[in-house]
Amino acid sequence: MAKMPTIRVLIILALHHNWIIHQLDVSNDFLHGTLSETIHMHQPPGFQDSLHPNHVCRLKKALYGLKQSPREWYATLSNHLTRYDFHISASDQSLLTYKSGNIRLYILIYVDDILLTGNSQTEIHKLLSNLHENFHMRNLGSLSQFLGIQAHKTTSGIILHQQPYAKKIIEIAGMSQSKTVPTPIPCKVTTTNTFNDPHDNPNLYRQIIGSLQYLTLTRPDIQFAVQQLCQHMQHPLKRHHEALKRLLRFIHGTIQTGIPLKRDSLILQGCVDADWASNQQDRSSISGFCNFLGQSPISWQVKKQSTIARSSTEAEYRALAAEATEILWLR
Incomplete structure (x- = not known):
């Protein structure tokens, strides 16, 4: 699956050169894969051999x-494209x-969803x-929706947003009529006697947090809040x-927010920071970075951070090292 x-980056590259982005969808993609391993299965219902009922x-x-199906499908498609000199x-x-x-030409594969662009x-x-x-494939036209992400020209x-997905999360949480707030986390926490009691519906908490992780694909403004809440999914x-x-009330008020991908220069730059010993339980630090291509x-x-930094300088260097690896990979 594509990262x-x-x-x-592919969308920005196409915008920069005024290329058309074609969106393709493969029907029954896993059925195209030819197995390279020996696999047996029971005779399926309705297709049993009465003369050999114990055969497989x-x-x-x-x-x-x-479990081999995704790998075999990718191998089938990539081998076909490499024979085409990709x-x-x-x-x-x-x-x-x-x-x-x-x-x-550039082609990007995400299981059965494919993006294709180029200068010819x-x-x-x-x-x-x-x-x-060679494949049962549909041409969906220019890019409009990809992996549940809407592309508004x-x-x-292009602006990438997940407004229908965010609405669905709010409906599952039962907060469609909630009031909005200006920030995803409070500036000051007010405690009560029952503040440290266990939550009575932890499964719903985990379900919503898991959904919010996918929402961060177009909402970097909630990344920190989601990261904080993810640390308490167990209890x-x-x-x-x-x-x-x-956080859901904040999303409700900013439901149309997305990330703008502009037709701009291809200058790569990044910002990075670290919050030293911000976790009061284990004194671990938090790293954060954001990278831009143009604007x-x-x-x-x-x-x-996976280890405890003994000074703010050490925490900053660890954050800088993580950002450096990301920048090198993007280049």
Whole structure:
């Protein structure tokens, strides 16, 4: 599966050069994979051999439910594209590039969803014809929705947002009629006698937090709050539930917010910071970074450091090291 920063970089690259981004969808993608391993299965209901009831079937093609299916599908598609003179990127194996003279084509694979762009519409149509001949594939036109993320075109570029997904999370939490707040976390915490009591519905807490992690793909403004709440998924307390409700109220008021990807320069720059010993329980530090291509954010992260820093300088250097690796990978 393609990494989300790769998807954002590809969109910005296409915007910068005024390329059209084609969106493809493969029908029954896993069934295209040819198994390279010996796998047997019981005779399926309705297709039993009455003469040999104890025999088993040897699979030639991948089926849904096999752990080998995603790998075999990717191998089938990537091998076909490499025979077409595409090359697999060493940084992200879901990105394949084609270079011939002045022609440049880029294809990005996320299971059965594919993005295709390049500087030659003639070569793109040849490739589309080739793919349609070998796979059951639909051309969905230009980029509009990808992996549940809406792409809204503007005069300066594209805005990626997840408004329907955010509405669904708020409805599951039962907060459709809640009042909005201006910040995702409170500036001052008010404690009560029941503040440290266990939350009465931890499964719902975990479900919502898991959904919010996917929402951070287009909402870097809630990344820190989600990171804080994720640390209490095992035993959430009522104070954590109150913090979650505040975050949902903030999302409710900013439900149309997304990230703008602009038709801008391709200058890569990043910002990084660390909060030394901010965790009162174990005195661990928190690192955070955000990287931009031009004016467009392409990758961000908030993470608790794995080791205890003995000074603010050490915490800053650890954060800088994590940011340096991300920058090198993006380049």
